[in-house]
Amino acid sequence: MDVTTARERLEEMLAELDRSIGVLQGDPVAVREHSAADAGSDLTDADRAQAMLTVATTQRQAIMEALKRIDEGVYGRCVDCGSPVPEGRLEARPEAARCVQCQGKRERRR
Numbered sequence: 001m002d003v004t005t006a007r008e009r010l011e012e013m014l015a016e017l018d019r020s021i022g023v024l025q026g027d028p029v030a031v032r033e034h035s036a037a038d039a040g041s042d043l044t045d046a047d048r049a050q051a052m053l054t055v056a057t058t059q060r061q062a063i064m065e066a067l068k069r070i071d072e073g074v075y076g077r078c079v080d081c082g083s084p085v086p087e088g089r090l091e092a093r094p095e096a097a098r099c100v101q102c103q104g105k106r107e108r109r110r
């Protein structure tokens, strides 16, 4: 995947995420009002929104970093070992920062 395509896809993903984050952050009243009619589920709804917001924010950060790597001319290289990240992996996850091995090591450490 060339960097122009990667950038376009990342920017699309970013726009999409910003919309989701805006909805999640801008809609707490709707969430509360909805749950008020259904006492007890209040926390659950707020927790769900918060969890989605955390995921969206983390992914947004990964996309911002990928865009920065494009600017720096290092996009498509693993940030840990410097090997090329496989094409198929970038197709599936354009924001991927690591090759499969390094990502695996990182996830095992957690």
Ligand SMILES: [Zn+2]
Pocket: 078, 079, 080, 081, 082, 083, 098, 099, 100, 101, 102, 103
């Ligand atoms: Zn690596």
